[in-house]
Amino acid sequence: DQQVKQNSPSLSVQEGRISILNCDYTNSMFDYFLWYKKYPAEGPTFLISISSIKDKNEDGRFTVFLNKSAKHLSLHIVPSQPGDSAVYFCVGAGSYQLTFGKGTKLSVIP
Amino acid sequence: DGGITQSPKYLFRKEGQNVTLSCEQNLNHDAMYWYRQDPGQGLRLIYYSQIVNDFQKGDIAEGYSVSREKKESFPLTVTSAQKNPTAFYLCASSPSGGAPGVVNEQFFGPGTRLTVL
Numbered sequence: 001d002q003q004v005k006q007n008s009p010s011l012s013v014q015e016g017r018i019s020i021l022n023c024d025y026t027n028s029m030f031d032y033f034l035w036y037k038k039y040p041a042e043g044p045t046f047l048i049s050i051s052s053i054k055d056k057n058e059d060g061r062f063t064v065f066l067n068k069s070a071k072h073l074s075l076h077i078v079p080s081q082p083g084d085s086a087v088y089f090c091v092g093a094g095s096y097q098l099t100f101g102k103g104t105k106l107s108v109i110p
Numbered sequence: 111d112g113g114i115t116q117s118p119k120y121l122f123r124k125e126g127q128n129v130t131l132s133c134e135q136n137l138n139h140d141a142m143y144w145y146r147q148d149p150g151q152g153l154r155l156i157y158y159s160q161i162v163n164d165f166q167k168g169d170i171a172e173g174y175s176v177s178r179e180k181k182e183s184f185p186l187t188v189t190s191a192q193k194n195p196t197a198f199y200l201c202a203s204s205p206s207g208g209a210p211g212v213v214n215e216q217f218f219g220p221g222t223r224l225t226v227l
Contacts, residue, residue, distance in 0.1 A: 009150070034215070041198075041221065041223070043116075043200050043202070043218030043220050044153070049215070089153070097155060097158075097168075098153075098155070098214070100145075100153040101152050103152060
């Protein structure tokens with residue numbers, strides 16, 4: 001039972017363009033959502049979060065949108081840079097536990 | 111400088127042997143976690159500890175054991191009972207064990223890749 005789904009295993013985007021990473025969830029009890037970024041053979045690093053009572057959160061080039069009625073969230077990266085190339089995990093959170101999606105590998109092409 | 115240390119980065123063991131993975135943090139965090147990542151998969155929770163001398167099973171605890179005798183340390187033992195131990199193991203910590211509505215940002219170590227031969 002996959003509570004957090006990232007249906008696109010990979011995404012390629014030209015440098016300077018917008019990257020949109022999508023995520024769907026089934027658990028209505030998540031209090032908030034996080035996005036983590038991961039490089040190969042390293043631990044994930046926190047990128048941005050959004051409370052379940054908000055519909056948008058912005059931090060520099062990164063914006064997360066939440067559509068609760070559709071149980072869908074997305075991460076927008078504008079403009080995309082080659083250093084953004086990594087695996088991005090969508091994470092649902094309720095109290096102590098984080099539930100990770102399988103990740104989307106983003107490749108930003110110079 | 112503060113952070114989470116996992117050692118070693120790569121570990122090889124023979125089938126049937128127990129192996130202990132180290133995780134240390136100097137962030138003064140109360141809560142610590144162990145995850146496992148397999149190729150093409152998200153992270154899955156093995157065990158977590160919200161406070162010293164206390165820990166709970168996560169989603170895939172079978173074949174693993176942990177201890178939390180000190181706030182800064184949370185070692186994971188992969189026992190011979192774990193059927194598929196080869197994986198990338200990640201340790202994390204957070205300031206608290208989490209409360210409803212509070213962002214429980216977890217900070218991750220660099221990981222240990224365990225290969226069982």
